[in-house]
Amino acid sequence: MEMNSNTTTMYCKKQPTKEDFEVKQTFSLVAFEIEQIDEWKKEHDKTCPYANKFIPPVGDRFTFCFSPSYIGNFIKVKCFCGHECNIDSNW
Ligand SMILES: [Zn+2]
Numbered sequence: 001m002e003m004n005s006n007t008t009t010m011y012c013k014k015q016p017t018k019e020d021f022e023v024k025q026t027f028s029l030v031a032f033e034i035e036q037i038d039e040w041k042k043e044h045d046k047t048c049p050y051a052n053k054f055i056p057p058v059g060d061r062f063t064f065c066f067s068p069s070y071i072g073n074f075i076k077v078k079c080f081c082g083h084e085c086n087i088d089s090n091w
Helices: 002-010 018-022 031-045
Strands: 062-069 072-079 084-087
Touching (some): 031 084
Antiparallel strands (some): 062 072
């Protein structure tokens, strides 16, 4: 029975410390990437069923995915309709 109580202690969730809250990771878009996204949006709006429509639960219809790598961020923009755009970075 003693073993069981030790095991329970081992799996106890660590309480978050002040440092845990201070560690942040942020992602940003550079002008070159914003230009590419704007161009894609303009083209996509011609065929997207949600173009210029307000989607109450979602707000903006675009989702940005950032995948960090050693050679830069891979950025994917996804529209509410399901279409995706991969952004080429200058690396
Ligand atoms: Zn769309």
